[in-house]
Amino acid sequence: MTMRLAFNEDQATFATVLAQMLSDDTEAGFRTVDGWGRFDYGHALDARLEEAGFFDAAREDDLGAVAAAAMVHEVAKAPVVIECAATALLRPFLGQELPRPLAVRVDDAPGAIRFLPQARSLLSITDAGIRWAQIEGRGAPVESLYAYPMGMLDDAPDWQPLDVDPNAVRTLWQVALAAELGGALAGGLASVLEHVRERAQFGRPLGSFQGIQHRLAEDAVWIEGAQLLTLRAADSRDPADAALALGHLQSHATRIGYDLHQFMGAMGLTLEHPLHRWTYRARALRAEMGGAPQALLDYADARWDKR
Incomplete structure (x- = not known):
């Protein structure tokens, strides 16, 4: 299928309504957390999206995985965090x-798992197959610098097999991660752009200096280009497209994060400003599924198999 790089009428309406909902939801904005917590789980936003049926977009023929990926990207731009990617693009x-929220583990990777403390279901993606387990209340929270709720299992879950193609699920998860990482970086960039427009140095707004403009413009090109790659991958569900979208973002995430903190200055190092909410999410996501080296190897393998 060839993507025209434009939403159809239903997808455009979906995106407009979602943007309005996110802008109107006062609880989706930034606020510090008691005890200087690293993340703020957006329970109100989560409930509103679920009640309005946004998590089911991929089931609708006129919306599909493209609308779901666009939603993951937009939701990830918020300073609050919710489990959206697995629900919207895998379930x-x-x-x-499967009962949501969902947590996802790929290739039995060790360590803490994102969203495990809130999760009712854990999904395991391996080449051997797809499994799930009901784990409500079994994910022990762990302290983490990442701006996600992280947790560890207290014991081995009771796995149940799912009769689905593991390669197709792996591809969808790469799309989901790319959408979430792109949204996190876009949210951080927006906060820095606001800062450099308002912050003055030598009698001029920081954003008027050409060097800053060039660096942030380059970051914006990488992020927006990756969003198009992600939507293309959501449309095609092609392994090569998905691996390229994720690898592109993961390979640039470190540089983009450096620029964002560089131009935010000391304020970006505090928990009183939301920048850490996006950049520390990005630090977690850039390492998912083996990081950029593995994603780009997956891309090369997928392209080679087509020859």
């Missing part, structure tokens, strides 16, 4: 209605 294609 509709698993052949079974």
Whole structure:
């Protein structure tokens, strides 16, 4: 399928309504957390999106995975965090209605798992197959610098197999991660752009200096280009497209994060400003599924197999 790089009428309406909902939701804005917590779980936003059926976009023929990926990107731009990516881009294609929120583990990777403390279901993606387990209340929270709720399992779960193609699920998860990472970087960039427009140095706004303009413009090109790659991958569900979208973002995430903190100055190092909410999410996401080296190897393998 060839993507025209433009939403259809239903997708455009979906995106407009979602943007309005995010802008109107006062609880989706930034606020510090008691005890200087690193993340703020957006329970109110989560409930509103679920009640309005946004998590089911991929099931609708006129919306599909493209609208779901666009939603993951937009939601990730908020300073609050919710489990959106797995619910929006994996659950509709698993052949079974898993209880959400979902946590995801790929290739039995050790260590803490994102969203595990809130999760009701844990999804395991391996080449051998896809499994899930009901884990509500079994994810022990762990302290982490990442701006996500992180947790560890207290014991081995009771795995149940799912009759789905593991390669297709892996591809969708790469799309989901690319959408979430792109949104996190875009949210951080927006906060820095606001700062450099308002912050004056030598009698001029920081944003008027050409060197800053060039660096942030380059970051914006990488982020916006990656969003198009991600939407293309959501449309095609092609392994090469998905691996390229994720690898592109993961390979540039460190440089973009450096620029964002560089131009935010000392304020960007505090918990009183939301920048850490996006850049520390990006630090976690840039290492998912083996990071950029693995994603780009996946891309090369997928392209080579087509020859």
